[in-house]
Amino acid sequence: MVAAFGQHVVDLRHAIGRSSFHKGGVSALHSCARGHLSGQQPQNSFLLWHQDRRHETLSRRHPRRSRRATRGKNEGGSPPRPRQELRYPFVSVCCLLDNLNTPHLLCYPRSSTFPQHQLAIFKATISTTTEKMSKTGSISLQVLRDNPVEEGETNAQVVDALEAALNVNDDALIPQAAKRLAEQLDSITLARDGAADKESEVENARYNVYTTLLAAVQQVPADHEAHRRFALVLHDLAGLDGHPTWKGLEGFAICNRDAWNDPSLSFEPVKDPEAYEKWCNLNAFVATLLSTGAISWRELPIWELRDGLEESLEELSQENKDTRVVVATLWIKHTGNFIWEQALSGKLEDLDETDSRMLRAGELYHGQPGYSRDRWDFWKKRLGELRSQVSESRSSAVDEAIGAMTELEGKN
Structure with missing residues (x-):
């Protein structure tokens, strides 16, 4: 699976099985997307994709530390570090199949959120990929x-x-x-x-x-x-x-x-x-x-x-x-x-x-x-x-x- 974030196209084929995608739900985009969304993203974080009617939220969580490692650090002191969230508005999501029948996910950003030159890159990438995959690739019955x-x-x-x-x-x-x-x-x-x-x-x-x-x-x-x-x-x-x-x-x-x-x-x-x-x-x-x-x-x-x-x-x-x-x-x-x-x-x-x-x-x-x-x-x-x-x-x-x-x- 491929997700487009900014100017990057991230390989996420291991993030989700075909069957769950065809049922309409993407529950998680795993750690193979690390570093492509934000250069400041910790190396050991991963991405979760949440969807509602208005936007998708990419929630970045740090791996949960063991209770022993964190015991006493938040007791009587500062509150726990809040989860970091990056709200990233997509306008649509498109599923494609390549010539190996591998599902691909392309996420289009709203033009108001990104510079026009980045939006042009999105459109060109998506158009080229769509044309290529629609003309070739294996057929499943x-x-x-x-x-x-x-x-x-x-x-x-x-x-x-x-x-x-x-x-x-x-x-x-x-x-x-x-x-x-x-x-x-x-x-x-x-x-x-x-x-x-x-x-x-x-x-x-x-x-x-x-x-x-x-x-x-x-x-x-x-x-x-x-x-x-x-x-x-x-x-x-x-x-x-x-x-x-x-x-x-x-x-x-x-x-x-x-x-x-x-x-x-x-x-x-x-x-x-x-x-x-x-x-x-x-x-x-x-x-x-x-x-x-x-x-x-x-x-x-x-x-x-x-x-x-x-x-x-x-x-x-x-x-x-x-x-x-x-x-x-x-x-x-x-x-x-x-x-x-x-x-x-x-x-x-x-x-x-x-x-x-x-x-x-x-x-x-x-x-x-x-x-x-x-x-x-x-x-x-x-x-x-x-x-x-x-x-x-x-x-x-x-x-x-x-x-x-x-x-x-x-x-x-």
């Missing part, structure tokens, strides 16, 4: 073990197999990982001997695997490298000989349709506090999978770009607005090449009635359905208009999407 999507003895085995595939850390290992995943899933899901309907048994097992898979990728941050490598693993899995259950990812579209639930479109209050983040993560993965050619769902990019860029967002809450726009940027980021190629080659006469309806324009775009250069230009212009309407933390995603579109245009 423990939440799916604790709260299984599908019941049954095989669920944990499926989760283990998916977790291993999500943690492939080298492109050269992707073909091997795909073969291993196919073998593992075959051993888990093959129909039992004597089953009345083996085909139905396989279909049910495949549905359970894909449902768990889609729940798994929702646990992966949207900008994490694992999305790309796992998408390549599935691409290779779909083309493997000798594993017909997974050939062409048959049945995956049905499972994805069941999972395709945009919380920003819900008429009911969203109960899951992580629903928006999971939705972004899911879109990042499916967009990446589309870019590999493993699936050919050409309607999905338009659906999400239409919801985010072609519909009025004025009446939406800030969270819903941010989510719609961010999802649109994710599709541009992860499958921009596909969208650009479709935009250059798309023609109205190539669309039948069904496609025209599925790929129709939103209320703000008055062009034709389907992909076109005109629609591409509208999306880019609209992103520029929405940049000032999204939260500050989301504006970089808009800038990145616009930059990606400009770069693609420059290649032609």
